[in-house]
Each structure stands twice: as C-alpha cells, then as structure tokens.
Amino acid sequence: MNILYEDNALVVLDKPAGLSSEEGIPAALRQHWDTPDAFVGVVHRLDTGVSGLMVFARTPAAAAALSRQITQSQEAYAVQDGRAEGRAEAPCFVKQYRAVLSGGPNDALPAAGTLRDWLFKDSRRGRVFPVSRPRKGVREAVLEYRIVRQTQDACLAEITLHTGRTHQIRVQFASRKHPLWGDGKYGSRVKGAIALQSCGLQFVHPDTGRIMNFTLPLPDTAPWNLFAE
Structure with a gap:
C-alpha cells in the first residue's frame, strides 16, 4: 500500500492487487496510523484483484462530501451519454x-x-x-x-x-x-x-475546495511492459 497524499480529511493511495478495498485497506490504514478505532470512510471500491488509485475519507463529513461528488458525477455522465435529461455539467469525481x-x-x-x-x-x-x-x-x-x-x-x-x-x-x-x-x-x-x-483520479477536496488530481504511470511488469515506449 503506497500512500500518495494524506491530511486530516482524506488519504489517497495506490491499492495493491490482492487487498480488498472494503476491509483490507481500512485495516492496513488503521495499523499504519496505529489507531485501531480510526474512522476510514469507503466511498468507492476496486475489485480485490485490481490495483490503483483510491481515496478514503478520514471523517464522516469528508465521506459525505465525497459521496455527494460521486452522485453528482454519475448524474452528469447520465446527461452526457443520454440516459437522463437536463443540463450537462462537468463531473467532479x-x-x-x-x-x-x-x-x-x-x-x-x-x-x-x-x-x-x-x-x-x-x-x-x-x-x-x-x-x-x-x-x-x-x-x-x-x-x-x-x-x-x-x-x-x-x-x-x-x-x-x-x-x-x-x-x-x-x-x-x-x-x-x-x-x-x-x-x-x-x-x-x-x-x-x-x-x-485505476490510473487516474480527480475530485474536489471537501475542506479546501481545491481540485485534487492524481495519476499513476504504466506498470513496468508483464503484460504492461509490452506497451512501454
């Protein structure tokens, strides 16, 4: 588990394959912080066998704000691709x-x-x-x-x-x-x-309002290395 960013509201990390996003990562974070009862808000998920970027909330307020961004983005995509009517907005998550x-x-x-x-x-x-x-x-x-x-x-x-x-x-x-x-x-x-x-993740910081943007490079292991430039 590689932590890329951390503050009082949230933590962004590169989840390794084989660790579950709903139980494995929260347990690993609590161990990392040496705080067994720390709040870890799971706002989105990756399959256990999939690696990459995830954001976890460190407070209930941050979890609620990030969840609202996910809902807004799903609604925006639904307008963009024709599943819903309304004014097209830019997804924020x-x-x-x-x-x-x-x-x-x-x-x-x-x-x-x-x-x-x-x-x-x-x-x-x-x-x-x-x-x-x-x-x-x-x-x-x-x-x-x-x-x-x-x-x-x-x-x-x-x-x-x-x-x-x-x-x-x-x-x-x-x-x-x-x-x-x-x-x-x-x-x-x-x-x-x-x-x-999961190689790219963008959202709005729930406390500062700043746009947070994270990317990961192409892995250097097989079969990814077939496409190395």
Whole structure:
C-alpha cells in the first residue's frame, strides 16, 4: 500500500492487487496510523484483484462530501451519454482506468467508443452477466474507452467509467470477446493478475475546495511492459 497524499480529511493511495478495498485497506490504514478505532470512510471500491488509485475519507463529513461528488458525477455522465435529461455539467469525481485486452480492435470493438450494456449481478455465483433487456436486478453500465497501443495479440485501452457497476469493465470487454489479460473468471486464457489499473483520479477536496488530481504511470511488469515506449 503506497500512500500518495494524506491530511486530516482524506488519504489517497495506490491499492495493491490482492487487498480488498472494503476491509483490507481500512485495516492496513488503521495499523499504519496505529489507531485501531480510526474512522476510514469507503466511498468507492476496486475489485480485490485490481490495483490503483483510491481515496478514503478520514471523517464522516469528508465521506459525505465525497459521496455527494460521486452522485453528482454519475448524474452528469447520465446527461452526457443520454440516459437522463437536463443540463450537462462537468463531473467532479472522475475515475480513469487502463487495461490490457486480448486481441486488437475489430468490428465488435472499434478503436474508440462508448460501451453500453445491461448487467445482471448473480451474487450466489459471484459473477456478472450481460443481458438483453432491463428486468429486476439488472442495471445499465456505460463506459468510454480508446485503444492507445497494440501488439499482435493484445491492446492497451484507456477507460473512463460513467457508471460504477460490479466487474463492469471486465464484463463489458469480455462480452465482446476481448477479455482482460489474466481475468480467468471472464474468459482470459492467460494466467496471472488481472491487467486492470485505476490510473487516474480527480475530485474536489471537501475542506479546501481545491481540485485534487492524481495519476499513476504504466506498470513496468508483464503484460504492461509490452506497451512501454
């Protein structure tokens, strides 16, 4: 766990793969602070097998403010991509990702675009499935992406989430026959860690009003190093 920024209201860190965002990181932070009962507000989540940027609140007031920013941003994206009507505003809480996908651009996955799917979360099986139409338990998932580099059998995609559904990125690309490298649950034949990183995070500091912007470099491990310049 690499802490990138910390003050009395919040902490921003690079979550390692394998540590859960809801229990593992809060426990590690309390140990780091040597304060067993410290407040750690979880305002957004990453899958346990995914690494990258996260912000945690250190006070209930900061947690509420960051949660409001997430709600505002989801509403702004819904107007931007046509799921809702209203005046388009700029999202204030922005989450950006990068992923290594199997294969390259094709008819099912152009070099850039917006993916829209109806997703059903099967909690008993621990999986998410794309379905053809809305029904009980189904939620719409939307993301923007662009493929920025490619090799003969893989490509590097940059992704901005409009919605925050469970396993969303993994399922949306896998359903188009482009599973993320290492994601055996959703069809990858490659063994290893899931090649998905939360690489960009922007929000407004709940106390100062300052725009906070964090980015991570491309990892230097496989399969990321296939795309090193």
